Amino acid sequence: MPQYSDKVMEHFTNPRNIGEISEADGTGEVGNPVCGDMMKFTITVKDNRIEDVKYLTFGCGAAIAVSSMVSEMAKGKTLEEALQITNKQVAEELGGLPGNKMHCSNLGADALHKAIEDYMAKEKAQS
Amino acid sequence: MPQYSDKVMEHFTNPRNIGEISEADGTGEVGNPVCGDMMKFTITVKDNRIEDVKYLTFGCGAAIAVSSMVSEMAKGKTLEEALQITNKQVAEELGGLPGNKMHCSNLGADALHKAIEDYMAKEKAQS
Amino acid sequence: MKKINLDYTAAAPLDSRVVDKMIPYFSEHYGNPSSGHLLGEEPRRALVQAREEVARLVGGDPSGVIFTASASESNNLAIKGLAAAARKKGTHIISSAVEHFSVLNVLKTLGKEGFRVTLLPVDSDGFVSPEALREAITDETILVSIQAANPEIGTIQPLKELVAVAREKGVPFHSDAAAAAGWIPIDVEELGLDLVSLAADQFYGPKGAAALYIRKGIRLRPLIEGGIQERGLRAGTENVPLAVGMGEAAKIARETMKERTVETAALRDKLKEALFEGVPYLHLNGHPEQRLPHNLNVSVQFVEGEALLMRLNMAGILVSSGSSCTSQALKSSHVLNAIGLPPELAQGSLLLTLGPGSKHEDIPYVVEQLKQVAELLRSMSPLYHQYLKEGNRNAPVQ
């Protein structure tokens, strides 16, 4: 896949943190099968930090690498820090993504943010 | 020249009866440089027969072969017989001509007829 | 590393006999067929012979063969050329929803230029219905263009019936046979076709060598104007080496067709059975029998095609997919959509096409690899997890 960077290929080949946390504190989903990419992020939060993060991804090489990269970037960060992660940063961390993959597949940060917001909404509801 | 028959090539390579009869009994010209072919036939007539025939030709391979063939066909014929020679017959005698050469280059019989008519007109004028 | 090409319709190596036949026309017999001197002779002779061989492949007259540089060009010439020539007779054109983009995009453009275009739907196997065609034809219809077989799902159209309907109404029929020629018999006389597009690279001839067959009496405007090569229908110095290559490939394709297609279909069926046995949740796309002998198209439920393709690529297995991520236009296959396949199955489609290097011995490896890859990708698929939880509510179309 010459259009993908080595880093993308590495994450695609060995994706980190795959799975779904059964007792998640927050869940975020983006995408649908029509556009070709779906991501579901689940997180646990402890002391305002992302303790664990896992994802399930239906999608192309870029989508899988992006999910994996986001999970690595998010782990251990405070919620505020994690909310600062942008799709653009993720692409940069991956050594760039082909132009046509920037829109459809590069939604990992969005899914993460949704999971965090889900957690925050639940917290708020409980407090 | 694969589009030319062997007979055409033979007449083109060794054209018969080239020249201009200086004291001709009849002269016929057809064509012009714009269309690419010109023929000038000169004949001498004896006892109502074509005694000698010569031509000058500016033109393509077909035009040269046609001139040569007409001169051979005409020689020794009575004027009436010679007037019966058609361009089509000339082409047939040559083993056929490429389609696009039938119109422009195949004017030998016309030139011959003009020479005969020239002779006849002169005869008439004298009588 | 193993390299198992299962993507031969994307590209195939030239038959070595074809290369051998072409080579002398690059350097030794390099002349221009239009030259009046002896350097033009052998190229001219070779071009005549190539034209005859291409004509023979489709049972047509050599004078009807116009060499072009791609099936796309042939389709453009056929449709735009006829539309321009017949505009005074009418402005309605009928085609199908599963045509190649070189048909569909031309029709889109004609649509903007005042033509009315009807795209007939297909059923879940990919067939166009002769009845639907009959109903679509009007007095304004100047052309029907329906492919001989679909390059993606392999479905072979009932051309004879379709052409009969058009003939009955006196409407010329064009068929894009780029995917079919060399693999199923296409006889312009038996079928009654007026225009047929062919591509050499689909039967082991060179890329960039293609043709449009035009029945005598059908009038077209040229797309590429200039000199009067190809009877004035396609200007440009004749590409003799490639035409020679196409001629040789057509000859070989015609002579070997019976044997080759039986063998290939048998191998394809073996592969299909082995895959369906070894890998759960597969779905066959296209008609099970009425399909190109070298074509297999399956959807791998719950996973996306590019990821499959990449994982298989790592294992040395080369395939293509109708997923949006693998298309240059980032849309999933219009053909899979047209047969009504749900989006997730379209995204997970794999196109497997056989060719000269395909072997029985490779089947177990392919099955094992697809099994592993499907398992791995399913393990991270939200659709698969959902299915496991919710059971048959979202069961795959089996």
Added chain:
Amino acid sequence: MKKINLDYTAAAPLDSRVVDKMIPYFSEHYGNPSSGHLLGEEPRRALVQAREEVARLVGGDPSGVIFTASASESNNLAIKGLAAAARKKGTHIISSAVEHFSVLNVLKTLGKEGFRVTLLPVDSDGFVSPEALREAITDETILVSIQAANPEIGTIQPLKELVAVAREKGVPFHSDAAAAAGWIPIDVEELGLDLVSLAADQFYGPKGAAALYIRKGIRLRPLIEGGIQERGLRAGTENVPLAVGMGEAAKIARETMKERTVETAALRDKLKEALFEGVPYLHLNGHPEQRLPHNLNVSVQFVEGEALLMRLNMAGILVSSGSSCTSQALKSSHVLNAIGLPPELAQGSLLLTLGPGSKHEDIPYVVEQLKQVAELLRSMSPLYHQYLKEGNRNAPVQ
């Protein structure tokens, strides 16, 4: 038998380095550049490199290179494509009387479709006047298309001046450089060209490999629609082997241009001098200096070109002619007519073009043969006999 090719613009053998470079892409690296798997990698890389080499030949950006299958197609794409895209801006196109038929016939068609076409005349050397261009440009003018050099009479147009005039008025400029590229420097930046047509077979690349260079910002409609290859401007599976061949030929042409053109022009000048010394009543067509280095065009007074060509062919000397009999359309060269050559001189024209096999040693034989052939044909020419009788009244244009 001797075989002396003096008709290299009709066709030339491929440089063996070009063939060697192409061969692997027929069978070994046969993949489709659009394939997402590893079979697509090397062809994709090779295509990128070929595009770079073609761009380098004209000093342009690789992204501006669109591969086509002939200079005719490039010209059609440039002119029809721009006309369709710019129609709303205006409908006036300017070209010249000495263009190739793939320009002239396209303009004729556009003329029927509501465009107004001005064909600028040329002077007796074949030059288009920048002043005449300036006067012809109106607010409606959307394109100027003037060749870089004429393939028949070799005359090199003052492109820099011509483009400057068009630029001043903001009109895009297309140049058909098919005859010129590889033989004279064509730098799109230095000249300011917007569109340039190139053909590989004019610089020892393969037939059927050509390109259109398009400056960034110039909008065209595609001629061949379908897939989005070549940035959507020319659909069809990329012909990798031929593109590779064109790239290699472009590289060699660029690297050898200086030396090769100096040597070729010197040889051509020797041939010219020897012919004019050895054969009476010759007339040079085209400008004596501002001409393609490999091009010589002479009219042999009093005789017709096909007969000359046939006789020379028998002696193993291969040339072409602008006579009506040697043209497929049975009209004498429109170029020779445009420079005002009298019909009989146009009919007697010989085009002699040099190439890789051209040698000093062959010159005496060529001169001797042409002398004999001219003598023989003159001896049977009514025009020559008339001249001998009437003397200088109808003297040849010397």
